[in-house]
Amino acid sequence: MARSPPVLDRSAASSAPPTGMSRFMRRKPVERLVAETGRGSGGELRRTLTMWQLTMISIGATLGTGIFVVLGEAVPDAGPAVTISFVIAGLTALFSALSYAELAGTIPASGSSYSYSYATMGELVAWICGLCLILEYGVSVAAVAVGWGQYLNELLDGTIGVTIPAALSNPPGDGGYFNFPALLVVVLAMAFLMGGARESARVNSIMVVVKIGALLLFCAVAFTGIRAGNYEPFMPLGMAGVSAAGASLFFSYIGFDAASTAGEEAKNPQRDLPRAIMLSLLIVTALYVMVAAVAVGAVPWESFEGSEAALAGVLSDVTGQDFWATILAAGAVVAIASVVLAVLYGQTRILFAMSRDGLVPRVFSKVHPRTGTPRANTFLVSAFCGLLAAAIPLGELANATSIGTLFAFGLVNVAVIVLRRTRPDMPRGFRVPLSPLVPLLGLGFCLYNMLNLPAVTWLVFGLWMAAGLVFYFLYGQRRATLANEPATPPVPSEK
Secondary structure, X not given: OOOOOOEEEHHHOOOOOOOOOHHHHOOOOHHHHHHOOOEEEOEEOOOOEOHHHHHHHHHHHHOOHHHHHHHHHHHHHHHHHHHHHHHHHHHHHHHHHHXXXXXXXXXXXOOOHHHHHHHHOOHHHHHHHHHHHHHHHHHHHHHHHHHHHHHHHHHHHHHOOOOOOHHHHOOOOOOOOOOHHHHHHHHHHHHHHHOOHXXXXXXXXXXXXXXXXXXXXXXXHHHHHOOHHHHOOXXXXXXXXXXXXXXXXXXXXXXXXXXXXXXXXXXXXXHHHXXXXXXXXXXXXXXXXXXXXXXXXXXXXXXXXXXXXXXXXHHHHHHOOOHHHHHHHHHHHHHHHHHHHHHHHHHHHHHHHHHHOOOOOHHHHEOOOOOOOOHHHHHHHHHHHHHHHHHOOHHHHHHHHHHHHHHHHHHHHHHHHHHHHHOOOOOOOOOOOOOOHHHHXXXXXXXXXXXXXXXXXXXXXXXXXXXXXXXXXXXXXXHOOHHHOOOOOOEEEOO
């Protein structure tokens, strides 16, 4: 029998001829992405992270401001049905988490969904995804840091009877001039990250254990104050309120993908990354639903209006004393600090990957030879996030973060479908069940939640995208590593 000619695997081409639209559609081969893992200018990232540490990074990046702070903004929209809002946001995260798990085990690169998009949909889509990730990670660091200051004041008031003046603990437009605590927590996280990935992971793991303990303590104490009447009316503003709260509460799930940004520092990324992503999401979702159900049962839902330290307020109302609220505030200070640490880590690794590809300046991929960390990258990102946190109110930051994340998650679901079609025989440590149905559901949930965000958030998102595209066309597309290499022919593969 005559042997059929080899089929050209065009996804494995290192670059397309730089003419017309092909300049923006060039893809980076999966094999090259994997081969380059850990490499930076001046040194290499070190593979030191275990599955436990990867799981703790994802929990650390996720479990924090969403339940300690943003809950107070969501309950006035959804009422006691805020538990359903958490489930809606959790389902969106779950479908996308399945896609992340497959791609993280297949392409264990630091760039997360940016790298997945580069390998499947081309450079321009990857750049857009990178913009979304910068919005997700960079802006959420600032948003989380804003919430940290509120609980720090609760802790100071409950222990020594002193609080930081509003002028120095709130941003302009929110009753102050400069949010000093928000800047402080970013600087502290930066100091830990400068020391190395393994050392930072150990500190983060301790913080995660503390904050899980704080939330379990809250449930135990607040449970004594539950009254059946507080659950009525269960859905005071109807399904529209539940949907609006679900869109804003998606902010609470941002960060479960943080383990995927550690792909180049994991000891066994193909095995451990999918497990860490799914395990962290299950733990976080269970805690969110449990805490929300207890909180709205312990106090009337109307009392959450305007509260930025909602859980501490619940304990004060239930017990009639400040002791338990002070204990919770101490746990929240640790909890939210760990989110800043883990999310800041993820942001630096995404920019590391984009810099290695030439799309952003090379300084972001420079690795310190002694610590094996991108120190200059860490300093620059921390400075930006710290100043943003000190100057912008929490609500606007949270919504901007949500829309960027939802867009990036949507692209990850599309990337799974594309890679299944273009590289069906690639070894995968985890496979999304019922593909392409599940990725399509993930994409649909992302679009649904995006449409429920306010118009001003879409305006900010549009302006951010426009500015990012200008930068790409003026800088990124010309400096891209693939743009400055000769085109290579497609690699024949046997079919």
